[in-house]
Amino acid sequence: xxxxxxxxxxxxxxxxxxxxxxxxxxxxxxxxxxxxxxxxxxxxxxxxxxxxxxxxxxxxxxxxxxxxxxxxxxxxxxxxxxxxxxxxxxxxxxxxxxxxxxxxxxxxxxxxxxxxxxxxxxxxxxxxxxxxxxxxxxxxxxxxxxxxxxxxxxxxxxxxxxxxxxxxxxxxxxxxxxxxxxxxxxxxxxxxxxxxxxxxxxxxxxxxxxxxxxxxxxxxxxxxxxxxxxxxxxxxxxxxxxxxxxxxxxxxxxxxxxxxxxxxxxxxxxxxxxxxxxxxxxxxxxxxxxxxxxxxxxxxxxxxxxxxxxxxxxxxxxxxxxxxxxxxxxxxxxxxxxxxxxxxxxxxxxxxxxxxxxxxxxxxxxxxxxxxxxxxxxxxxxxxxxxxxxxxxxxxxxxxxxxxxxxxxxxxxxxxxxxxxxxxxxxxxxxxxxxxxxxxxxxxxxxxxxxxxxxxxxxxxxxxxxxxxxxxxxxxxxxxxxxxxxx
Ligand SMILES: Cc1cc2nc3c(=O)[nH]c(=O)nc-3n(C[C@H](O)[C@H](O)[C@H](O)COP(=O)(O)OP(=O)(O)OC[C@H]3O[C@@H](n4cnc5c(N)ncnc54)[C@H](O)[C@@H]3O)c2cc1C
Numbered sequence: 334x335x336x337x338x339x340x341x342x343x344x345x346x347x348x349x350x351x352x353x354x355x356x357x358x359x360x361x362x363x364x365x366x367x368x369x370x371x372x373x374x375x376x377x378x379x380x381x382x383x384x385x386x387x388x389x390x391x392x393x394x395x396x397x398x399x400x401x402x403x404x405x406x407x408x409x410x411x412x413x414x415x416x417x418x419x420x421x422x423x424x425x426x427x428x429x430x431x432x433x434x435x436x437x438x439x440x441x442x443x444x445x446x447x448x449x450x451x452x453x454x455x456x457x458x459x460x461x462x463x464x465x466x467x468x469x470x471x472x473x474x475x476x477x478x479x480x481x482x483x484x485x486x487x488x489x490x491x492x493x494x495x496x497x498x499x500x501x502x503x504x505x506x507x508x509x510x511x512x513x514x515x516x517x518x519x520x521x522x523x524x525x526x527x528x529x530x531x532x533x534x535x536x537x538x539x540x541x542x543x544x545x546x547x548x549x550x551x552x553x554x555x556x557x558x559x560x561x562x563x564x565x566x567x568x569x570x571x572x573x574x575x576x577x578x579x580x581x582x583x584x585x586x587x588x589x590x591x592x593x594x595x596x597x598x599x600x601x602x603x604x605x606x607x608x609x610x611x612x613x614x615x616x617x618x619x620x621x622x623x624x625x626x627x628x629x630x631x632x633x634x635x636x637x638x639x640x641x642x643x644x645x646x647x648x649x650x651x652x653x654x655x656x657x658x659x660x661x662x663x664x665x666x667x668x669x670x671x672x673x674x675x676x677x678x679x680x681x682x683x684x685x686x687x688x689x690x691x692x693x694x695x696x697x698x699x700x701x702x703x704x705x706x707x708x709x710x711x712x713x714x715x716x717x718x719x720x721x722x723x724x725x726x727x728x729x730x731x732x733x734x735x736x737x738x739x740x741x742x743x744x745x746x747x748x749x750x751x752x753x754x755x756x757x758x759x760x761x762x763x764x765x766x767x768x769x770x771x772x773x774x775x776x777x778x779x780x781x782x783x784x785x786x787x788x789x790x791x792x793x794x795x796x797x798x799x800x801x802x803x804x805x806x807x808x809x810x811x812x813x814x815x816x817x818x819x820x
Pocket of ligand 1: 540558672
């Protein structure tokens with residue numbers, strides 16, 4: 334039976350950030366994840382915004398944690414972990430001068446939370462700085478500290494750095510039972526194995542209510558709130574210079590025009606409660622709502638700009654995050670109900686969870702050889718031509734382009750596999766290979782071949798996103814020469 338000081342359930346951004354934070358200390362930390370790779374839950378399907386912290390009540394936990402998470406990402410993690418983060422700023426626009434008092438209130442609430450640099454800007458400022466805005470927009474609140482990030486690459490960076498500092502990640506380990514032995518602590522059954530720890534951190538996203546109940550803590554309920562997002566062609570990449578928001582509604586920040594760290598603009602998300610934690614469908618109504626909301630801000634947007642779409646489910650429990658020690662199950666810390674802005678808040682949630690664990694008896698003695706830095710992986714699509722030439726001269730595999738849509742080389746795919754990718758989606762999220770206009774039509778067979786070489790698995794064991802998503806059922810029907818010919 335494997336024993337750790339702390340077991341974390343869930344390798345989304347919350348669990349990954351907690352693992353990285355705890356790996357600063359002389360502790361054994363074990364992360365159990367039910368999927369084949371980290372970042373396959375809510376953390377892969379979101380808007381990728383590192384919010385400034387506005388649009389939250391001043392007395393809310395999520396407001397404070399978003400402001401602090403934004404600061405930690407901007408001032409520390411982006412450089413330390415080589416993150417794809419860009420501080421582009423955000424605008425909350427109003428369509429009616431009568432809404433200006435509402436904008437003033439958001440500014441005042443944001444300032445109470447510690448958001449810096451907030452400024453109300455008029456139409457003349459908008460004409461000079463956001464020339465594509467439609468005539469309906471009258472004024473806006475500028476929040477310069479907001480930014481964008483690659484959400485999955487954020488999670489991979491956190492996990493890689495935690496593992497470098499001694500944390501252990503076990504994937505394909507669905508937690509199915511939790512026992513509390515009389516001597517204290519927890520025995521966690523996952524993937525047919527039993528793991529033991531004094532402390533248990535629940536960062537299970539949509540399933541955090543079920544994990545909390547398994548551990549014997551008082552019940553709460555997670556309701557999924559679906560958000561449909563529509564990704565636009567890169568040719569519309571300059572449609573806005575900042576992230577554009579309307580005034581928030583009671584349940585969401587509204588339909589946004591989002592810059593993404595990979596260059597495609599995105600529009601969305603919707604916000605509809607659903608009963609099904611696995612329902613990631615999109616709908617005609619969602620598309621119509623998103624297009625209408627986005628076109629009110631930028632009328633030149635059209636349906637034909639859309640190249641891909643997806644849904645994500647926010648894990649909602651009431652109006653705020655639930656981050657607390659459960660006295661009813663001593664040693665359990667819940668990090669649950671991590672709806673938006675959970676991606677932004679994750680580093681601050683991690684610090685808060687470490688503090689809670691310390692208050693309940695976990696010794697936090699700093700590790701002398703903590704590796705704070707993680708080298709930034711190479712992404713050719715971000716590298717200037719002279720640097721690309723230098724890379725190819727050193728290693729010709731950088732000149733062997735596998736994904737032509739997104740300019741991803743064989744070396745980047747090999748690097749991704751060495752850093753932990755085990756599935757086609759894991760390769761896609763780390764490198765962007767298969768994420769372009771052809772959706773992998775051109776490069777999938779070549780990627781499979783590289784995976785087979787690097788991982789040493791038969792091609793029938795390679796999957797899109799874990800067991801049940803195998804691509805090739807019978808190797809004889811896809812002879813290896815065919816894979817070789819495609820290279
Ligand atoms: C449409 C949409 C847009 C959003 N936009 C933003 C944004 O722009 N900015 C922002 O800050 N936030 C945003 N969010 C919120 C943000 O995505 C979430 O708050 C965050 O990703 C939650 O991360 P998590 O780690 O708590 O959950 P998850 O990423 O879901 O991680 C939980 C993990 O636990 C695993 N797990 C579950 N059950 C078990 C089990 N029994 N055993 C083992 N493992 C288990 C899951 O597989 C999963 O990997 C958005 C959310 C949505 C849906």
